[in-house]
Amino acid sequence: MTATAAAASKGRSTGLLSLFTLGAMPSKAVRGGLQVASLLVPLLLWTTIASLGLVDEKFLPSPQAVFRSLASMAESGILFQDIVASTGRVFGGFLLATLLAVPIGICMGVYPAICALCEPLIAMLRYMPAAAFIPLLIIYLGIGEEPKIALIFLGTIYFNILMVMDAVKFVPIELIETTLTLGGRSRQVLVQVVARYSLPSIIDTLRINIATSWNLVVVAELVAAEVGLGKRIQLAQRFFRTDQIFAELIVLGLIGFAIDMGFRLLLRQSCKWAV
Amino acid sequence: MELIVENLSKRFGEKLILDHLSFSMHSGDFMALVGSSGSGKSTILRLIAGLDQPSSGSITVDGTPVSGPGPDRGMVFQKYSLYPWLNAAENVAFGMRLQRMKAAQIKERTAYFLEVVGLSDAATKLPRELSGGMQQRVAIARALATNPSILLLDEPFGALDLQIRESMQDFLLKLWQRTGLTVLLITHDVEEALVLAQRVHVLAPNPGRIIRSLDIDLDKTNLDQLRLSSAFLSMRRSLSATMRELEPALCLVKPC
Ligand SMILES: Nc1ncnc2c1ncn2[C@@H]1O[C@H](COP(=O)(O)OP(=O)(O)OP(=O)(O)O)[C@@H](O)[C@H]1O
Ligand SMILES: [Mg+2]
Numbered sequence: 001m002t003a004t005a006a007a008a009s010k011g012r013s014t015g016l017l018s019l020f021t022l023g024a025m026p027s028k029a030v031r032g033g034l035q036v037a038s039l040l041v042p043l044l045l046w047t048t049i050a051s052l053g054l055v056d057e058k059f060l061p062s063p064q065a066v067f068r069s070l071a072s073m074a075e076s077g078i079l080f081q082d083i084v085a086s087t088g089r090v091f092g093g094f095l096l097a098t099l100l101a102v103p104i105g106i107c108m109g110v111y112p113a114i115c116a117l118c119e120p121l122i123a124m125l126r127y128m129p130a131a132a133f134i135p136l137l138i139i140y141l142g143i144g145e146e147p148k149i150a151l152i153f154l155g156t157i158y159f160n161i162l163m164v165m166d167a168v169k170f171v172p173i174e175l176i177e178t179t180l181t182l183g184g185r186s187r188q189v190l191v192q193v194v195a196r197y198s199l200p201s202i203i204d205t206l207r208i209n210i211a212t213s214w215n216l217v218v219v220a221e222l223v224a225a226e227v228g229l230g231k232r233i234q235l236a237q238r239f240f241r242t243d244q245i246f247a248e249l250i251v252l253g254l255i256g257f258a259i260d261m262g263f264r265l266l267l268r269q270s271c272k273w274a275v
Numbered sequence: 276m277e278l279i280v281e282n283l284s285k286r287f288g289e290k291l292i293l294d295h296l297s298f299s300m301h302s303g304d305f306m307a308l309v310g311s312s313g314s315g316k317s318t319i320l321r322l323i324a325g326l327d328q329p330s331s332g333s334i335t336v337d338g339t340p341v342s343g344p345g346p347d348r349g350m351v352f353q354k355y356s357l358y359p360w361l362n363a364a365e366n367v368a369f370g371m372r373l374q375r376m377k378a379a380q381i382k383e384r385t386a387y388f389l390e391v392v393g394l395s396d397a398a399t400k401l402p403r404e405l406s407g408g409m410q411q412r413v414a415i416a417r418a419l420a421t422n423p424s425i426l427l428l429d430e431p432f433g434a435l436d437l438q439i440r441e442s443m444q445d446f447l448l449k450l451w452q453r454t455g456l457t458v459l460l461i462t463h464d465v466e467e468a469l470v471l472a473q474r475v476h477v478l479a480p481n482p483g484r485i486i487r488s489l490d491i492d493l494d495k496t497n498l499d500q501l502r503l504s505s506a507f508l509s510m511r512r513s514l515s516a517t518m519r520e521l522e523p524a525l526c527l528v529k530p531c
Binding site for chain 1: 324325326343344345346348349350352354355356358359360369370373374401403414417418421427
């Protein structure tokens with residue numbers, strides 16, 4: 001039997017087990033079904049447990065209760081206000097971190113001297129938990145928006161820098177040298193070749209790291225805030241409103257998921273050559 | 276144009292890689308440097324391109340010492356040298372863009388050089404949609420488009436399989452005959468050097484130095500005939516013998 005025939009007959013071997021053959025790719029329909037199940041199964045489980053009354057409703061509210069509280073928060077405008085406040089902080093802090101991290105990361109990736117100068121410091125700073133800076137930030141910046149944005153900035157910039165730096169190291173040296181022999185100057189090489197070549201990895205880096213800023217915004221709001229999804233969760237705890245906590249958690253998850261998809265879409269649109 | 280390489284030496288750390296190399300080229304020359312792997316071929320080309328600095332000796336183009344890379348010395352690497360996010364035409368235009376040529380002129384020259392390398396139909400294809408041979412032709416067109424006075428080729432066909440390699444050799448020879456380019460080709464393939472170049476230098480390794488130079492005056496109107504002609508075959512035998520004598524592997528057979 002030829003190798004392809006062997007592979008074909010293997011692929012045909014039916015049953016669940018064939019899904020776990022290494023390198024095997026289930027059909028699009030199968031994958032879609034599994035993806036839907038990934039969300040649907042936990043939801044069904046939750047509904048069943050809640051409707052059977054296995055757990056006190058104070059601790060595990062039913063999906064209906066959560067949905068009702070979501071609807072009432074949406075109606076009163078609180079939800080919208082919270083979302084705007086939290087996403088504003090996330091985008092503000094993360095945008096600042098990105099604007100600084102991308103050029104620094106590129107320079108560190110390209111110039112060994114700059115890398116040697118910055119890497120030890122950054123490697124140490126990134127192990128200082130961002131949340132530990134909160135007291136200091138409140139002392140320095142008060143309790144307005146600034147400390148929250150600064151916290152997200154501090155919590156994401158180091159990872160952004162290091163991951164951009166790593167991405168840049170994958171730019172083939174031949175591509176840089178070709179550009180030089182075509183008459184490219186340093187700036188042209190950095191912007192038009194190094195940054196451009198690394199763009200897909202940079203977008204992916206941002207996609208992964210923005211998740212951290214969602215963690216931090218909630219932490220920041222738990223400490224000191226008037227509005228925001230994290231703040232609402234804390235208030236809900238005070239009034240034992242687990243339904244509200246669940247609703248806010250689901251909103252956090254959905255927004256995060258949407259941002260993730262947004263980055264994936266951006267990657268697919270701007271870097272067709274790489275996907 | 277006159278390229279003069281004089282007493283060129285290069286060390287990496289303690290190790291001497293190139294030892295007092297001298298040769299010169301004039302406009303319209305096609306010269307080949309043949310040597311085994313590690314004999315310092317790429318190093319020579321990088322020095323001429325200005326991507327590395329000599330340890331001693333000099334390289335001058337029209338009397339001016341080479342001090343860094345520039346578009347007057349176009350370079351084509353063995354691989355990985357097309358911009359993957361640009362299509363063939365945009366790749367060809369890239370060097371001209373870097374030099375801020377006028378848009379109309381860029382457009383015209385891009386079309387012309389794509390035509391020269393026979394890829395007008397592939398203008399809008401991304402590099403990954405092109406075969407290895409087509410990619411190297413785009414790279415050559417891109418280097419030519421910035422109007423270099425010499426084209427430096429570092430084993431440009433080394434990654435291609437034999438058949439495509441031969442057709443690329445035909446292509447390069449015709450290109451040279453048609454345009455009067457100045458070409459410095461580096462290769463480890465004796466046949467490739469003989470087919471293409473007017474003058475061939477053989478490089479011995481450890482340290483890299485020229486041990487034999489010969490002028491090739493063969494009739495190159497038909498390459499298929501040339502490859503089978505007795506004059507060609509005897510030159511090839513002789514050059515191959517020279518190369519084999521340099522092969523360190525022989526030391527394993529002979530006690531040394
Ligand atoms: N940047 C460098 N630092 C240290 N040694 C180097 C460097 N570049 C090249 N060398 C050494 O110089 C020698 C010649 O390298 P070079 O790449 O010029 O050889 P080559 O003839 O082009 O070989 P190949 O056919 O494999 O491409 C090799 O022994 C290599 O290890
Ligand atoms: Mg080489």
